[in-house]
Amino acid sequence: MRTSDFDFESPTDLIAKFPSKERDESRLMVIHRNNKNIEHKRFKDLHKYFEEGDILILNNTKVFPARIFGNKEKTDAKIEVFLLRELDSEDRTWDVLVDPARKVRVGNKLNFGYGLTGEVIDNTTSRGRILQLNFEGPHKNLIKKIKELGKTPLPKYIDRNPENIDKERYQTVYAKIEGSVAAPTAGLHFSKHLLKKLEIKGIHLIEITLHLGLGGFLPVEVEDISKHKMDSEKCFISENSCKFINEAIKNKKKICAVGTSSMRAIESSVSSTKNLNPFIGWTNKFIFPPYNFSIANSMITNFHMPKSTLLMMTAAFSGFSLIMKAYKIGIQKKYKFYSYGDAMLII
CATH class of the missing domain: 3.40.1780.10 (QueA-like)
Incomplete structure (x- = not known):
């Protein structure tokens, strides 16, 4: 077929x-x-x-509350990051999608606020990146902070911002x-x-x-x-x-x-x-x-x-x-x- x-x-x-x-x-x-x-x-x-x-x-x-928002260092451009999966908990590297992709290149640093930052270390697809996240303290602190900042990953076709419901x-x-x-x-x-x-x-x-x-x-x-x-x-x-x-x-x-x-x-x-x-x-x-x-x-x-x-x-x-x-x-x-x-x- x-x-x-x-x-x-x-x-x-x-x-x-x-x-x-x-x-x-x-x-x-x-x-x-x-x-x-x-x-x-x-x-x-x-x-x-x-x-x-x-x-x-x-x-x-x-x-997982996989959608987080940050700003690109220097330009302060707003970047949406969709966390697909954690690749290495020790290195704190994640497979992610970024939007808008054209503004995010290898070497770029992102600031998500509240002490959470990230650096793009590789490309995977047109929108895909490998992102290394940085947050003070043990790995569990990083996961806790992501959950605090992350939004419910509603599909794009729902076409609205996540709400408490x-x-x-x-x-x-x-x-x-x-x-x-x-x-x-x-x-x-x-x-x-x-x-x-x-x-x-x-x-x-x-x-x-x-x-x-x-x-x-x-x-x-x-x-x-x-x-x-x-x-x-x-x-x-x-x-x-x-x-x-x-x-x-x-x-x-x-x-x-x-x-x-x-x-x-x-x-x-x-x-x-x-x-x-x-x-x-x-x-x-x-x-x-x-x-x-x-x-x-x-x-x-x-x-x-x-x-x-x-x-x-x-x-x-x-x-x-x-x-x-x-x-x-x-x-x-x-x-x-x-x-x-x-x-x-x-x-």
Whole structure:
């Protein structure tokens, strides 16, 4: 398939700028792969589609306040720095994106205030730099200061400054392990009340970790999908999580990947017998049609950007024609799109 096959006109008025008033009050499109039926529900109805012994796989990553602002030494030009990942805690070097990139060169020094400074020591891409941060005291003091100064890294398409509500709502209620610069957005719809309903019904909530970078949210820029290269993301799947999931596979239970990040994680560590293996490492797995999924037989996801790897994975799971039909209906019925938008359950 070609990248252009996944293009569609996405109305800007359907991009959700704010989260729904209550997490589980967002809309839920339910897509049945066997008979091609499509239902329109609320996310709080999710528990009705699962039974005792079924599994939901949750990505428990926590979003890091990755966006900080500083001034360039001498010129005092304002520079936005997006902290992608720490490369070396001893050297305090970070892989970052800078904006405006044309003003930031190797050797430039940045001042973020409150004793935090940085020096650009290398280029990586057109906007990418290696930044060495400096702050007095041990490494933990540096991290604490970054968290104090950092802003919630809302995607650019939300097109507004972060507000207090985003500190809570751009995290899942089960976020535990810090390391992402973007939220696993399918999980944003879960309330603590809904999770408790699922547990009471006997549905197992199994956690894995995949720390999201920005790569999955960028459009694919090559027409031949197979030529696209995914950014690597760090992943952790415990032996205990595998035990529950593999038992559910054996018993032919419903196994639901909550979000493309959960799906990508589990598909990165499949055994020759189609079971899930424990995993600690990095994955750059790119899933696009056609693809045979090994672990999950259902999936929760949001409405994604045109020509994105997230849409391609969703199409691989649901079937291309069915997902494009669902998106057309979603636009007609005014479903909200992207990170703070509505959800779909594919079963």
